[in-house]
Amino acid sequence: MTTKTLRLFAAALLSLALLPAAHALRVKEVAAVQGVRSNQLTGYGLVVGLDGTGDQTTQMPYTTQSLNNYLQQMGITLPAANLSQLQLKNVAAVIVTAQLPAFAQPGQAIDVVVSSMGNAKSLKGGTLIMTPLKGLDGEIYAVAQGNLVVGGAGASAGGSKVQINHLSAGRIPDGAQVERSVPTPLQEGEFINLGLNASDFQTARRVAQVINTRLGQGLAQALDGRTVQVRAPANPHNRVTFIAELEELPLEASVPAAKVVINSRTGSIVLNQAVTLGPCAIAHGNLSITVSSTPVISQPAPLSRGETVVAQRSDIQIRQEPGNVIQMAASPQLSDVVRALNALGATPQDLLAILQAIKASGALNAELEVI
Numbered sequence: 448m449t450t451k452t453l454r455l456f457a458a459a460l461l462s463l464a465l466l467p468a469a470h471a472l473r474v475k476e477v478a479a480v481q482g483v484r485s486n487q488l489t490g491y492g493l494v495v496g497l498d499g500t501g502d503q504t505t506q507m508p509y510t511t512q513s514l515n516n517y518l519q520q521m522g523i524t525l526p527a528a529n530l531s532q533l534q535l536k537n538v539a540a541v542i543v544t545a546q547l548p549a550f551a552q553p554g555q556a557i558d559v560v561v562s563s564m565g566n567a568k569s570l571k572g573g574t575l576i577m578t579p580l581k582g583l584d585g586e587i588y589a590v591a592q593g594n595l596v597v598g599g600a601g602a603s604a605g606g607s608k609v610q611i612n613h614l615s616a617g618r619i620p621d622g623a624q625v626e627r628s629v630p631t632p633l634q635e636g637e638f639i640n641l642g643l644n645a646s647d648f649q650t651a652r653r654v655a656q657v658i659n660t661r662l663g664q665g666l667a668q669a670l671d672g673r674t675v676q677v678r679a680p681a682n683p684h685n686r687v688t689f690i691a692e693l694e695e696l697p698l699e700a701s702v703p704a705a706k707v708v709i710n711s712r713t714g715s716i717v718l719n720q721a722v723t724l725g726p727c728a729i730a731h732g733n734l735s736i737t738v739s740s741t742p743v744i745s746q747p748a749p750l751s752r753g754e755t756v757v758a759q760r761s762d763i764q765i766r767q768e769p770g771n772v773i774q775m776a777a778s779p780q781l782s783d784v785v786r787a788l789n790a791l792g793a794t795p796q797d798l799l800a801i802l803q804a805i806k807a808s809g810a811l812n813a814e815l816e817v818i
Contacts, residue, residue, distance in 0.1 A: 472697070472698045472699070472700045473694065473695055473696065473697060473698060474641070474654055474657070474658075474693060474694050474695070474696045474698055475694035475695065476698075477643060477644055477645075477650055477654065477698060478641040478642060478643045478644065478654060478675065479641070479642055479644070480633065480639055480640070480641060480642075480690060481639070481640040481641070481642045481674070482631055482632040482633060482640075483549045483550075483631055483633060484549055485546045485547055485548050485549055486546070486547045486582055486583075486588070486629055487544070487545075487546060487547075487582070487583070488544065488545045488546070488547050488580035488581065488582055488588055488589055488623075489542065489543065489544050489545075489580065489581065490542075490543045490544075490578045490579055490580040490581060490591065491513075491540070491541075491542060491543070491578070492540075492541055492543050492561075492575055492576060492577075492578030492591070493510070493513055493514060493517065493538055493539070493540060493541065493575075493576050493578075494538070494539045494541050494561065494563075494567075494570055494573035494574065494575050494576075494595065495537060495538050495573065495574055495576060496537060496572060496573050496574045497536070497537045497538070497539060497567070497569070497570065497571075497572060497573045498537070498569075498571075498572055499536045499537065500536075500539075500567060500568040500569040500570075500571070500614075501535060501536050501537050501538045501539040501567050501568075502535065502538065502539050502540060502563075502565035502566055502567050503565075503566055506565075506566060507540060507565040507566060509540060509565075510535060510538055510539070510540045510565060511535060513540060514535060514538055517576070539563050539565060539567035539570060539573065540563070540564050540565050540567075541561045541562060541563055541564060541570070541575070542561075542562050542564050543559050543560070543561050543562075543575065543578050543580060543591050543623075544559065544560050544562070545557050545558065545559040545560070545580055545589060545591065545623050546558075547582070547588055547589065547625065547629065549629075549631060550628075550631065551625050551628060551629070552625065552628050553625050553626055553627060553628060554624065554625065555624070555625045556621035556622075556623065556624055556625075557589060557621070557622075557623050557625060558618060558619065558620050558621060558622060558623075559575075559580070559591045559618065559619045559622040559623045560616065560617075560618055561575055561595055561616065561617050561618070561619060562615065562616040563615040563616065567615060568614065568615075569597070569614035569615065570595055570597055570614065570615060570616070570617050571595070571597040571614055571617070572595075572597075573594075573595050573617075574593070574594050574595070575591060575592055575593055575594075575595060575619060575622070576592060577590060577591075577592045578590065578591045578592065579591075580623060582629075586627065587626060587627065588625065588626060588627045588629070589623040589624060589625050589626055589627075590623060590624055590626055591619065591622050591623035592622065592623075593619040593621075593622040594619065595617035595618070595619055596617055596618050596619065596620065597614060597616075597617035598612050598613075598617075633686070634683050634686060637678060637679070637681070638676050638677060638678055638679065639676075639677050639679045639686075639690070640670075640674050640675070640676055640677070641654065641674070641675040641676075641677060642673060642674060643672070643673050643674070643675070646672045646673045647672055647701065647703075647704070648669070648671075648672040649701045650701055651669040651670075651671070651672050651673065651674070651675055652669050653698060653699060653701065654667070654669070654675050654698065655667040655668055655669045655675050657696050657697070657698055657699075658675075658677060658693060658696065661696050662689075662692070662693065662696075665678075666678050677693065702720075702721055703719055703720070703721055704721065704814065705719065705721035705722045705723065705812055705813035705814065706718075706719055706721075706722070706813055706814045706815075706816055707722060707802060707806075707811070707813045707814070707815050707816070708816045708818060709799055709802065709815065709816065709817045709818070710817075710818050711799060711817055711818075714794075714795035714796045714798075714799065715795070716795060716798055716799070716802070718784065718785070718813070721813070722784055722811075722812070722813040723777075723778060723779055723780075723784065723812045723813070724777065724778035724783070724784045724787060724805070724810060724811060724812070725777055725809070725810040725811070725812065726774075726776055726777045726810065727774075727805060727808060727810035728774045729801065729804075729805070741759070741760045742757055742758070742759060742760075743757070743758045743759070743760050744756075744757050744758075745757075745758060788801075802815065803815065
């Protein structure tokens with residue numbers, strides 16, 4: 448080996464040694480403090496300033512009524528006879544939704560999503576007027592207003608229409624201002640509860656063990672497969688510091704339960720690394736049915752006073768491809784399972800039925816979940 452080669456090899460080893468360590472799993476990635484969550488907000492409002500793409504008020508009477516209520520609040524009263532004659536092509540009734548984060552305080556800004564609820568063609572270029580956002584208890588927690596950002600474009604003329612993306616919904620970054628905070632039970636009681644993202648007794652046991660090992664024995668105990676109870680300091684500052692340290696504790700990753708997720712609408716199939724396959728034999732054949740119709744014209748003889756009749760002649764063909772019996776050996780790894788399924792040569796839609804049949808026979812060591 449030459450000196451130059453040795454230098455390159457040593458430089459490669461040094462670069463590998465200087466690479467950052469792989470990101471370890473932490474408690475905060477598998478669990479969250481119960482009670483610390485966001486809250487859904489919703490409201491009804493109006494978008495104005497549209498370029499003739501608003502609601503057709505003859506079909507959406509609530510748009511006219513909402514605008515009339517808004518004008519009355521501004522001190523403008525319209526005669527009842529004139530309401531039915533309004534043509535509000537630049538106004539659209541919308542539903543406004545937002546997520547109020549945990550610990551959000553009055554004055555902070557949050558994003559909102561604005562969606563058309565009528566027959567408006569587009570919300571592009573519109574402005575949402577002041578809209579109160581309410582929580583589940585009916586109280587107002589934020590007020591939204593601002594210019595919409597719609598990620599799309601469209602044009603129509605002469606009966607032709609071209610559209611890119613969705614035009615009847617948009618966002619307003621920092622479009623709502625928080626008016627009221629939601630109290631959280633973080634500082635209440637002697638204990639805090641950690642809720643696991645997925646129910647698993649092994650993960651709950653490991654979370655309790657790592658907390659007791661790193662922060663002190665007897666602090667944590669697993670109540671069930673989803674909840675870990677932890678004794679926390681009573682002082683608010685110490686409790687926040689304690690939770691911050693707790694969330695950063697490294698956690699040994701556990702092997703997930705074997706699961707196959709099937710989307711029956713799209714034919715998508717996802718297998719995790721714990722899926723294994725026992726020995727089995729599978730026969731699969733395709734069945735196709737073709738129906739074709741050919742128009743047949745029956746022309747009467749001259750001077751027979753008959754009528755020309757157009758009939759349909761249907762031709763039905765059934766073709767069934769032979770299905771060979773394929774023996775599938777035991778597959779202890781995910782790569783072997785994928786290789787065995789690919790050997791069948793079946794489409795994703797056919798694999799849905801094949802996987803269900805393998806599961807029923809007891810050869811598929813996994814849980815089937817259809818979404």
